[in-house]
Amino acid sequence: MTALTIRGGKLVDPAAGIDALKDILLRDGRVAEIAAPGKLKSANGAESLDATGLVVSPGLIDIHVHLREPGQAYKETIATGTAAAAAGGFTAVAAMPNTVPVNDSPEVTRWMQAPERGASIRVFPIAAATRGSKGEMLNDYAALKSAGAVAVTDDGHPILKDNIMRETLAAAARVGLSVIQHAEDTRMTQGASMNLGPVSFRMGLRGMAPEAESSLVERDIRLLAELRDARAHLHVAHTSTAAAIAAVRQARRNGLRVTCEVTPHHFLLTDEHVAGYRTNAKMNPPLRAASDRDAMIEALLDGVVDAIATDHAPHATHEKEVEFERAPNGITGLETALGLSLRWLHREWKMPLGRVLSLLSAQPAALLGLKGRGTLTVGSYADVVVFDPKAEWIYRAVDTKSKSRNTPFDGFAMQGKVRWTISEGRIAYTSE
Amino acid sequence: MTPTAARRTLHSPPVPASPFPFHPGSLLSVDHLTLADVSQILARATELEIEDPVARALILAKRRVALLFYESSTRTRTSFELAAKSLGVDTTLVSSLSSSIEKGESLKDTGLTLRALGAEAIILRHPNSGSAWLLEESTRLPVLNAGDGMHQHPTQALLDLRTILAHFDPLTKLCHPERAERVEGPAFPAPAIEQVDEHTLAGVTVTIVGDILHSRVARSNMLLLPRLGARVLLCGPPALLPETAAQAGPGIEIERNFDAALQQSTAVMMLRIQAERLAGLALDLEQYMAAYQLTGQRLAAHAPRALVMHPGPIIRGLEVTAGVADGPQSAILEQVHHGVAIRMAVVERALAASENGGRA
Numbered sequence: 001m002t003a004l005t006i007r008g009g010k011l012v013d014p015a016a017g018i019d020a021l022k023d024i025l026l027r028d029g030r031v032a033e034i035a036a037p038g039k040l041k042s043a044n045g046a047e048s049l050d051a052t053g054l055v056v057s058p059g060l061i062d063i064h065v066h067l068r069e070p071g072q073a074y075k076e077t078i079a080t081g082t083a084a085a086a087a088g089g090f091t092a093v094a095a096m097p098n099t100v101p102v103n104d105s106p107e108v109t110r111w112m113q114a115p116e117r118g119a120s121i122r123v124f125p126i127a128a129a130t131r132g133s134k135g136e137m138l139n140d141y142a143a144l145k146s147a148g149a150v151a152v153t154d155d156g157h158p159i160l161k162d163n164i165m166r167e168t169l170a171a172a173a174r175v176g177l178s179v180i181q182h183a184e185d186t187r188m189t190q191g192a193s194m195n196l197g198p199v200s201f202r203m204g205l206r207g208m209a210p211e212a213e214s215s216l217v218e219r220d221i222r223l224l225a226e227l228r229d230a231r232a233h234l235h236v237a238h239t240s241t242a243a244a245i246a247a248v249r250q251a252r253r254n255g256l257r258v259t260c261e262v263t264p265h266h267f268l269l270t271d272e273h274v275a276g277y278r279t280n281a282k283m284n285p286p287l288r289a290a291s292d293r294d295a296m297i298e299a300l301l302d303g304v305v306d307a308i309a310t311d312h313a314p315h316a317t318h319e320k321e322v323e324f325e326r327a328p329n330g331i332t333g334l335e336t337a338l339g340l341s342l343r344w345l346h347r348e349w350k351m352p353l354g355r356v357l358s359l360l361s362a363q364p365a366a367l368l369g370l371k372g373r374g375t376l377t378v379g380s381y382a383d384v385v386v387f388d389p390k391a392e393w394i395y396r397a398v399d400t401k402s403k404s405r406n407t408p409f410d411g412f413a414m415q416g417k418v419r420w421t422i423s424e425g426r427i428a429y430t431s432e
Numbered sequence: 433m434t435p436t437a438a439r440r441t442l443h444s445p446p447v448p449a450s451p452f453p454f455h456p457g458s459l460l461s462v463d464h465l466t467l468a469d470v471s472q473i474l475a476r477a478t479e480l481e482i483e484d485p486v487a488r489a490l491i492l493a494k495r496r497v498a499l500l501f502y503e504s505s506t507r508t509r510t511s512f513e514l515a516a517k518s519l520g521v522d523t524t525l526v527s528s529l530s531s532s533i534e535k536g537e538s539l540k541d542t543g544l545t546l547r548a549l550g551a552e553a554i555i556l557r558h559p560n561s562g563s564a565w566l567l568e569e570s571t572r573l574p575v576l577n578a579g580d581g582m583h584q585h586p587t588q589a590l591l592d593l594r595t596i597l598a599h600f601d602p603l604t605k606l607c608h609p610e611r612a613e614r615v616e617g618p619a620f621p622a623p624a625i626e627q628v629d630e631h632t633l634a635g636v637t638v639t640i641v642g643d644i645l646h647s648r649v650a651r652s653n654m655l656l657l658p659r660l661g662a663r664v665l666l667c668g669p670p671a672l673l674p675e676t677a678a679q680a681g682p683g684i685e686i687e688r689n690f691d692a693a694l695q696q697s698t699a700v701m702m703l704r705i706q707a708e709r710l711a712g713l714a715l716d717l718e719q720y721m722a723a724y725q726l727t728g729q730r731l732a733a734h735a736p737r738a739l740v741m742h743p744g745p746i747i748r749g750l751e752v753t754a755g756v757a758d759g760p761q762s763a764i765l766e767q768v769h770h771g772v773a774i775r776m777a778v779v780e781r782a783l784a785a786s787e788n789g790g791r792a
Contacts (some may be wrong), residue, residue, distance in 0.1 A: 112623050191711050198679035199651055204561035204583030204651060206711070268445050276450045277562030293444070323560035323568070323582070412445065 003027040003044045004425060009051025009386060013058060014354040015362035015375035024056060026382035029424040034378060045136065051386050054419055057354070058361040059091025059121070059383035061366055062336060063151075064180075064237055064261060064309035066330065067093070069117065069260045070108065071100025076314040076403045079118035079336070084312075085404075086429035088335040091123065091383035092373055093312075095129040096155045103369035104128035104139050104148035109175075113148050120428040121421070122383070123260040124150040124370065128166045133157045133201050139168055141175045150368045153180035156236065156284070156329075158216060160185065162400050166223050173232035178368060180235045181220055183244060184285065188212040193325045195271040195286040203274065205325065208286055213325040215244030221251045221258060235367065236260040238311050240285040242295035249304050253401045259367050261309040262342045264333060265408065267296040275407060279320040279327035281408045283313065300359070301351060307364040314404030338387065338397055339414025347415055352391065382425040452565055457553065457574030457785030459778050460564045461584045462656040462700040467628055468655075472476035473590060474597070475626040475730055476780065477612035482622075486520065493520035496785050502528040502558040502569075502713035507744050507768055508578050512555050515775035521783070524551075539563060541572040547571050553782040556580070561648075571631045574782035582709060587778055588743055589652035591770040594689065596638070596699055597623035597762050598770070599739050605635035607698050607739040609761040620769045639693045640643070640652035641724055642703035642751055644673040646710070648701060649743040652682070658683025667740075668724060670707070680715070684775050690724050701741045702726050702751045721750065739763050 004026045011034070027031040033040055038193045062085065068076040078095075085093050095112060097103035103112065109125045117123070127149035131137040135154060144152070152172050159165045159179055165181075172179045189208040194200050217236055224234045234252035239245055241259045246305025251258040265283065270290045273281045281287060299305045313330025320327050341360065345351040365374025372380045397410040421429035453460050465473075480488060497516050500772060501509055509525070517521045527547065533542060539558070546554055553574040556564050561581030562736040579585040579704060599607040625632065628738065638657050642649045644666050654664045654677075664684045666677055678686050687693040705715065726740065740752070740761045748754045757764060 071752050089724070196676075198676045199672065201645075201676045202651070202655075202680045204581050204648060270447075271443075272447045275447060277565045318538075322538060323558070323566055324562045325560045328545070344444070 005040060005046045005048045006038060006051050006056050006386060007048055008109060009054045009056035011056045011376065012354055012357055013376045016360040018379050019354060022056070024376065026384070026422065026425045029382050031376050031378050031380045031382055034376070042233065051384065051419070052235070053388065054386050055303065055389045056384060056386050057357045058374050059108050059365040059385050059421060059423065060089045061370065061374055062090050062310050062312065062334065062337070062358045063094040065093045065095055065290045065312040065334065065366045066098065066314065067068040067095045068314060069099060069288070070111065074360035075316055078112060078123060079120070080401060081312070081314070082123060082196060082350070084332070084334045084400060084419040085424065087243055087401045089338045089385035089387060089421055090334060090368065091121045091428070092124060092419060093384065093421045094124045094150055094368060096126055097153065098156050102128050104131055104133065106143045109147040109149050114177055115334055117353070121423040124148070124368070126151045126153055129154045129159060130164065131251040134334075135159050135161060135164055138164070138171055141171050141177055142417065144175055148174065149177070149207065151180050151235070151238070153182065155180070155182045157226050158182050158184050158186060160187070162223065162314060164221060166227065166292060169224055169227055169232050169234065171187050173227070173229045173265055173324065175367070176231060177267065178233040178235050180237050181216070182237045183213045183220065184208070184352070185212045185216045188278065193282060194274050195288045197289050199271040199274065203277070205274055210241040210288065210292060210331065211239045212244055212248060214283055217244040217247045219336050222254065224251070224256055224258065225254070231288045233257045233259070238266065238301040238309065240266045240296070240304070243293050245295055245304060246298045251332070252304070254352070255368065257414065259306040261307040262296050262300060262302070262305045263309060263311050264337050266338060267293065267300060268344060269293065275325040279324055280331060280406050282324060282327050282329055283311065283331050284329040301349065305359065307369050308313065308341060308359045309339060309364065310313070310334055315400050315403060320406050321358045324424050330406065332402050332404055334402070334415050335400060336407065336409045336412070336414065338418065339393070339395060340409065340412070342389065342416035343414055382422060384420070384422040385418060385421075386420040387416050387418045389416050391415070395416055435624055451569065454572050455574045455785065457782035458568055458576070459586050459782070460568065460575065460577045462589050462652050463554065464607040465586070466690065467630065467659065470590070470593070473628045473774065473777045473781065474623070474628065476777040477594065478622040480519070480776040480780065481773040486752060488518055489520040491519045492780065492783055493551055495521045495522050496550045497521050497553045497779065497783070498546040498556045499523060499525045499554065500546065500557070500601065501525065502533070505557055505578070507771065508557065510706045511768070511771040512576070512578060512775050512779070515772050516779045519776055519780060539566055539707060543567045543571040543573070547566055553779070556760045565750070574785060576778055576782055579648055581648065583648050583651060585648040585652050585721045586715060587771065587774055588649050588655040591767055591779070592653055592701070592741060592743070593656065593772045594623055594774055595741065595767045596633070596739065596771040597625045600625065600636070605698070608739065609737070609739050609763065620766045622773070628660050630659065630661055633657060636698045637665055637696045638662050639665040639667055639687075639697040639701060640699045640703065641667045641690065641693070641726070642672065643705045644668050644677055644703070646672070646706040647703050649701075653701065654684050655681050664742065665696060669720065678699050690735050694730065694738065697735050697738045698725070699741055700735060701743070703743070704742045704745060704747055704751060717750070725750065726756050728753060731756055731761060741767055744768065761763065
């Protein structure tokens with residue numbers, strides 16, 4: 001494998017505590033050397049990228065994406081989904097198991113990672129917690145882990161039965177896997193298509209109460225506490241309500257291993273963005289009231305949130321061009337996460353750049369135990385994103401590398417433009 | 433909310449400006465009508481109503497309008513159809529039960545097909561809230577919303593307003609139900625007031641009673657009438673009337689005690705319980721009737737001068753007794769009558785706008 005140097009850029013590696021001008025040498029898929037500008041010792045003959053004026057940081061890691069393969073290649077394939085991820089600065093994604101068939105087997109888990117899928121970046125499968133994600137019978141977590149699964153979840157089909165969730169937490173803890181829960185008490189959300197509140201009343205749409213999320217988070221935390229196993233790890237997916245954040249905060253104070261992620265759309269948009277029955281503003285959990293959205297911002301700033309994840313959920317245009325209540329949930333997000341995070345979290349709400357990048361790389365890597373990723377210390381994987389932190393641009397859905405265009409951020413201002421994305425030493429994306 | 437949180441709300445991505453309605457002839461929601469629009473529709477309704485029928489049939493002669501109905505309807509469908517035909521329009525009815533909709537054709541494709549067949553405007557009734565938005569965006573034709581799910585039924589609010597105005601005395605701020613009993617002249621006279629502003633209904637309380645949650649009629653009225661100065665009182669049990677309803681707009685209050693609500697009412701709109709939208713909600717009908725049925729006794733005791741309204745269909749003996757429905761305070765059939773004039777005006781508005789090229 002060839003070597004590659006990135007010269008003249010500002011290395012921002014929050015996990016290593018580095019924020020300085022550095023040259024960096026990548027060789028054989030790993031970080032080989034880091035030195036002051038012009039001081040690399042072993043870079044003879046390596047191809048060089050000029051990163052003057054740019055930020056060089058660990059490649060971004062998204063722990064919540066839907067790549068739609070196997071089974072729904074008309075929405076997205078692993079090749080197109082990872083191409084979009086690379087364009088967004090991501091070098092690793094964790095793929096949810098709600099494929100067709102459901103990824104509840106080592107076979108599907110391996111199939112998703114096979115070179116024939118044509119992934120531009122690393123894909124880490126998350127396996128189904130129960131057979132067919134039906135919430136009844138646990139899968140073989142040891143076998144799934146050895147096939148490459150990094151966590152278990154029934155994502156869109158939350159585990160409602162106490163005994164099954166208890167067993168899931170216990171069994172996953174025994175093999176060292178995290179349990180990710182899409183927290184929604186679906187008994188409370190039948191027929192609902194947006195957040196419950198004055199806006200849903202006005203629009204004549206049935207609403208999902210914030211309590212449908214927070215009550216399940218509280219239940220899961222209670223089960224985790226009862227388990228008394230220090231290895232057990234509960235991760236709350238796409239947290240969207242103030243009450244759920246409060247429950248996570250309290251659990252952590254009580255010493256429990258509970259983590260959570262927040263999506264850009266939940267820290268930026270509110271249920272008012274559904275106006276005009278925009279199906280590209282329909283997802284689950286739904287866009288919430290301004291008070292909940294503000295709670296997400298506060299939680300990101302004060303450190304309760306462990307990761308920014310996109311919940312990238314592509315759907316074909318014809319599936320979204322239907323009556324709001326009949327449209328599928330989900331939006332794409334891989335290409336807009338960095339630009340929105342820098343535009344709003346960093347510029348508007350003054351989160352230091354290193355912390356934004358940590359939420360998008362080091363912390364998600366640590367959360368799922370992805371060793372050698374989320375940092376650029378010597379010996380780590382050569383997963384790098386190089387971006388212009390000052391560049392302002394407008395996101396256009398028609399330019400996406402994804403197969404689908406279902407984003408509410410079409411036409412939104414972004415800050416920070418990806419120049420190169422490097423996955424294990426190979427250039428996975430170069431801006432035109 | 434903390435001060436910092438309040439500041440963040442100000443500094444967050446704005447809601448993109450709504451492109452709706454795409455077409456100036458569309459009527460998707462009462463929210464899209466200015467009070468000048470409302471005045472113009474009321475005035476034109478009366479002009480068209482008294483126009484010579486033969487001359488009237490030349491106004492939009494041989495123009496084409498499609499009625500696209502995904503839900504059953506007696507009043508609204510017939511009313512729109514008669515209104516359009518009396519202006520000379522060729523109408524065609526497509527209903528979900530005798531068309532390719534049964535074969536799985538989407539609303540978008542159905543709309544595009546109707547447009548290709550020459551429809552110049554589409555009147556849509558549909559069980560999903562917001563479907564009129566989808567149809568307008570897909571076809572860019574003027575779309576008249578004849579009821580979308582639990583959301584809006586704007587022509588119903590306009591005909592209800594016309595009914596109220598026909599009985600309204602601006603001096604006493606009362607509605608006089610007895611006006612409908614006149615012997616001479618038309619049975620249902622047109623209102624004297626056609627130009628409305630934000631004070632026209634100041635001092636008037638309109639009470640809407642019953643299944644507010646599932647009612648597009650309630651939403652349309654509660655968002656339109658307060659803009660003319662009226663106070664809207666909502667009355668019903670929590671299962672059918674959530675507290676958030678009072679936050680739907682200004683001028684809306686909740687009064688759960690029916691008798692107390694009646695005592696304040698200038699007009700009272702009774703609603704049917706929408707069994708088809710209850711979605712598993714169990715309701716004790718006997719208890720409901722005891723609390724919210726409008727009986728002759730209740731009316732005499734608490735609202736002997738209020739105008740009694742109902743958008744239909746009525747379930748006699750449930751939300752209203754037969755005596756009240758047929759009684760002297762009832763304007764129920766008059767509402768139906770006013771629907772034709774209002775719909776003539778909005779059909780004309782739709783096609784006049786498309787003649788000018790619209791904005792599409």
